[in-house]
Amino acid sequence: MIEPGTPAPDFKLRDQDGQEVSLADLRGQTSVLVFYPLDFSPVCTDQLSIYQELVSDFEQRGVKLYGVSVDSAFAHKAFQERLNLTIPLLADFEPKGQVARAYGVYNDEYGTAQRALVMVGPDGVVKWAYCSPSPLEIPGANLIFDALEPTAAA
Amino acid sequence: MSPPPPPSGGEADLRSAGPPEPGPDDHLRGDSGPLVIEYGDYECPYCAKTDQLLAGLPIVRVFRHFPVPSKHPRARTLALAAEAAGLQGRFWEMHDSLFGDQGHLDDPHLWQRARDLGLDLERFEADRRAPELDERVTRDFHSGVRAGVMSTPTLFVDGELRPGVPGPELLERLSSR
Numbered sequence: 001m002i003e004p005g006t007p008a009p010d011f012k013l014r015d016q017d018g019q020e021v022s023l024a025d026l027r028g029q030t031s032v033l034v035f036y037p038l039d040f041s042p043v044c045t046d047q048l049s050i051y052q053e054l055v056s057d058f059e060q061r062g063v064k065l066y067g068v069s070v071d072s073a074f075a076h077k078a079f080q081e082r083l084n085l086t087i088p089l090l091a092d093f094e095p096k097g098q099v100a101r102a103y104g105v106y107n108d109e110y111g112t113a114q115r116a117l118v119m120v121g122p123d124g125v126v127k128w129a130y131c132s133p134s135p136l137e138i139p140g141a142n143l144i145f146d147a148l149e150p151t152a153a154a
Numbered sequence: 155m156s157p158p159p160p161p162s163g164g165e166a167d168l169r170s171a172g173p174p175e176p177g178p179d180d181h182l183r184g185d186s187g188p189l190v191i192e193y194g195d196y197e198c199p200y201c202a203k204t205d206q207l208l209a210g211l212p213i214v215r216v217f218r219h220f221p222v223p224s225k226h227p228r229a230r231t232l233a234l235a236a237e238a239a240g241l242q243g244r245f246w247e248m249h250d251s252l253f254g255d256q257g258h259l260d261d262p263h264l265w266q267r268a269r270d271l272g273l274d275l276e277r278f279e280a281d282r283r284a285p286e287l288d289e290r291v292t293r294d295f296h297s298g299v300r301a302g303v304m305s306t307p308t309l310f311v312d313g314e315l316r317p318g319v320p321g322p323e324l325l326e327r328l329s330s331r
Contacts, residue, residue: 053222085224142300
């Protein structure tokens with residue numbers, strides 16, 4: 001997995017509405033790339049639903065979240081509507097999983113991204129990265145808040 | 155660009171922290187046995203199942219709200235209804251009523267439940283819209299986030315995190331103490 005302190009690998013992916021989002025668009029804000037295996041799988045559903053409830057807490061801290069999976073933009077659109085998400089979902093679809101590979105979080109066995117969080121600072125450098133030990137284990141939102149304010153973390 | 159104001163005003167600390175010890179704000183049930191803190195949502199069928207499984211065990215139960223409206227649109231409304239009933243001393247009665255029938259969760263059903271519990275309906279209606287109750291529900295949700303809750307139900311059994319409907323091993327352990 002990508003190490004903190006390294007420049008985030010560049011990418012250009014389409015979101016759920018077909019709009020291109022690239023690393024350059026993330027400049028100037030703290031971003032969290034939420035890599036997850038698949039749209040509509042039950043565990044992902046809870047993960048993104050709960051992050052969604054915290055969007056205003058993230059915004060207060062100037063943080064924006066992006067979901068990333070190997071699903072297509074059309075699947076992302078349907079998934080976003082199903083869960084009432086405002087978090088943009090990026091399609092790492094063609095070549096499949098290329099961005100997940102570049103960030104070192106692709107799972108060859110399942111053919112999907114692993115469940116991983118990568119925080120990219122406003123300068124485009126990876127600030128923090130976390131990979132869940134298993135696809136069934138959901139990284140708690142508390143871990144993201146810990147990474148944002150590491151000095152006082154428990 | 156300024157972000158929209160948070161529901162509770164002010165910036166909540168959301169960094170990792172274990173689940174808070176039961177406090178005066180909490181709803182407790184049972185007087186002895188291991189402490190089981192549940193984070194749940196009244197629209198979640200697995201939470202209703204869990205509620206059924208925990209009922210009658212020799213434990214001290216604490217119920218905290220973990221509403222996820224993007225998944226369960228009525229979750230927060232229902233949490234607020236239980237809290238509003240709580241202000242009239244009927245929290246657990248409303249809790250049981252909601253988990254007992256998750257097929258009738260619209261406002262008219264809530265009024266009927268309130269009437270059945272003998273609540274002052276006007277007060278119930280005002281209370282469940284009060285910002286203080288909303289903040290209280292958010293406090294529960296945030297304490298769950300800090301403790302690493304990422305699905306409902308999640309139990310803390312003597313401080314140990316146990317996501318999902320409790321299995322036979324855990325139920326056995328709880329009933330034999």
